[in-house]
Amino acid sequence: MKIRLLTKEDAEIYLAVRLEGIKENPEVFSTTLDDIMEKDDPIEYKANFLDKESDYTIGAFTDEGDLVGVATLKTSDKEKSVHKGKIVAVYVSPKSRGLGAGRKLIDEIIHLAKELGLEQIMLDVVSGNEPAIKLYEKIGFETFAKSPNDLKYNDQYWDQDHMIMYLKK
Numbered sequence: 001m002k003i004r005l006l007t008k009e010d011a012e013i014y015l016a017v018r019l020e021g022i023k024e025n026p027e028v029f030s031t032t033l034d035d036i037m038e039k040d041d042p043i044e045y046k047a048n049f050l051d052k053e054s055d056y057t058i059g060a061f062t063d064e065g066d067l068v069g070v071a072t073l074k075t076s077d078k079e080k081s082v083h084k085g086k087i088v089a090v091y092v093s094p095k096s097r098g099l100g101a102g103r104k105l106i107d108e109i110i111h112l113a114k115e116l117g118l119e120q121i122m123l124d125v126v127s128g129n130e131p132a133i134k135l136y137e138k139i140g141f142e143t144f145a146k147s148p149n150d151l152k153y154n155d156q157y158w159d160q161d162h163m164i165m166y167l168k169k
Helices: 008-024 031-037 042-050 101-115 129-138
Strands: 001-005 055-061 067-075 084-092 120-125 140-155 156-166
Touching: 001 101, 008 031, 008 042, 008 055, 008 067, 008 084, 031 042, 031 140, 042 055, 055 101, 067 101, 101 120, 101 129, 120 129, 120 140, 129 156
Parallel strands: 084 120
Antiparallel strands: 001 055, 055 067, 067 084, 120 156, 140 156
16 A cells, blocks of 8 residues: 555545545535535645645555545644644545555654644544544544534534644653
8 A cells, every 4th residue: 555645636536535435424524525516626626625735635545556545634834723733534445444544544644743843633533433533542642522413414413522642742
């Protein structure tokens, strides 16, 4: 499995994986299918997302070159928030789960966060998503809060766990 930073040239394959993720697991993303497809040009929209200087989207590729997993590290240039980052939009295709893609994506983001001089990284995960929670805990994240009814879609609610990892103690 190859892990690398995605660029705007990857927008089309990134969009395909994001759409797959939203269809497969709508409860884990704050974005809906309609949110993306209502854009004038969804591919250009994702190209602009991948081109943002403060965001770093990592992709996991099979040996054949297929994109099967993604995760994004969002950072801030605001003085009071420059020390922290947030991991968002983590997804691994069902056909590649259990093969280490999720671990490799998060490990690469942690490595990148350290290179950027970040002191802490946070993430949100749907409560009850035990495979993801166990992975994050194994890597060193700790739950620091829970938000009941944090996401709502089609009249169904999902709680979220908020997790943090300190890179500098």
